[in-house]
Structures are given as C-alpha cells and as structure tokens.
Amino acid sequence: MTAGQATRGARILVGIDGSPTSVAALQWAARQADMTGSTLEIVMTWEWPTSYGWAVPVPTGFDPEVDVRRVLKSNVDDLQKDHPGLRIESRVLHGHPAPLLVEASKGADLLVVGSRGHGEFVGMLIGSVGEYCATNAHCPVLVHRSTV
Numbered sequence: 001m002t003a004g005q006a007t008r009g010a011r012i013l014v015g016i017d018g019s020p021t022s023v024a025a026l027q028w029a030a031r032q033a034d035m036t037g038s039t040l041e042i043v044m045t046w047e048w049p050t051s052y053g054w055a056v057p058v059p060t061g062f063d064p065e066v067d068v069r070r071v072l073k074s075n076v077d078d079l080q081k082d083h084p085g086l087r088i089e090s091r092v093l094h095g096h097p098a099p100l101l102v103e104a105s106k107g108a109d110l111l112v113v114g115s116r117g118h119g120e121f122v123g124m125l126i127g128s129v130g131e132y133c134a135t136n137a138h139c140p141v142l143v144h145r146s147t148v
Contacts, residue, residue, distance in 0.1 A: 010038035013108040013139075015101045015129070017044065018071040021114035024146035029112040030079050030086060039087040040079070043104050044072045045097040068092050098132035105137040115145040 014029040016022040026042065033040040046068040069092055076090050093100045105111045113130045130143045 010036060011041055011108045012036075012038045012110045012112065013041045013043065013101070013104055014112040015043050015045075015097055015104075015133070016072075016075065016114070017097065018068075018075075019114065021144070021146045023075065023114075025112050025114040025142075025144035026075060026079070028142075028144050029110075030083050030088075032110070032112075034083045034086050038109065039089060041104070041108070042072065042076065042088065042090040043093060043097075043101060044068050044090075045093045045095055045100050047094070047096060065092065065094070098129045098136075101129070101133050102136045102138065105133070105139045105141075108139045111137045111139055111141045113141065113143055115143050 012029050012033045014026050016026050030040055032038070046064045048064065072090055072092060076088055079086065079088060091104075093104075101111060101113065111133055113133050115127065115130055130141075134141045134143060
C-alpha cells in the first residue's frame with residue numbers, strides 16, 4: 001500500500017505480545033501506517049496460565065490483564081512520540097491470540113505479526129500464531145522477521 005493508494009479509513013492491524021520481535025513488527029507497522037495515512041490498530045491478548053495435571057501456583061494479586069495493559073500503554077506512548085500524527089487505536093482481548101487476530105482482521109487492509117513471540121519454540125522461523133494468521137486471516141498478512 002502506498003500513500004497514493006491509501007484511502008480514508010485504511011486500517012493496519014498489528015498483534016503484539018511484548019517480545020522484541022513483536023515490538024519490531026509494531027514499529028514496522030507504525031511506519032507503514034504513517035506513510036500511507038492508515039489507522040494503526042494494536043491488539044494484545046492475554047490468558048490465564050494453563051497447566052495439565054498440576055495446578056500452576058499463581059502469586060497473590062497476579063493479574064495478567066494488568067500486565068498486558070501496562071505493556072500496551074508503554075508501546076503506544078513510544079509510538080505517539082515517534083509518530084505524532086499517527087491515528088492509533090489499541091485493544092486488549094482475552095483469549096488465544098491466533099483466532100482473536102484472525103477475527104480482528106475482518107475489514108483490515110493488512111495484518112502484521114512478528115515471526116515468533118514468547119512461545120516455547122523460539123528457534124523456529126515462524127511461530128504458531130504467525131502461521132495461523134497467514135493461513136486464516138481475512139486480509140493480507142505480513143510476518144515481520146526481525147534479527148532482534
């Protein structure tokens with residue numbers, strides 16, 4: 001998408017999890033949204049820790065949604081400093097990121113995700129969320145590969 005192709009209402013959606021690769025994808029998406037006059041929509045998700053068999057000990061007062069909102073706010077604040085004219089919308093959703101990002105991609109012009117995030121298989125070239133989005137999203141998907 002170029003500035004000439006951008007129309008009012010164009011929307012670039014980016015999913016982040018706070019990992020260095022997702023923040024690099026966010027920065028790329030912000031530059032692209034800025035160049036094309038698009039709105040940047042940032043989505044972060046959260047889930048309670050799960051376990052199989054044994055109960056996962058959770059510290060008193062632990063609230064993953066609060067942590068996610070803090071990380072999201074920090075990233076939005078940084079973007080607004082670097083791109084003061086950029087229209088930024090952000091959402092925190094409860095659930096697994098892959099299906100939530102695919103649902104959020106309805107009506108988007110582009111979905112951007114990092115090549116891998118906080119998952120278990122850090123050495124993989126593409127993570128499970130990126131792969132799921134690339135094969136199921138309702139719009140084009142850019143899987144941003146970072147050297148971070």
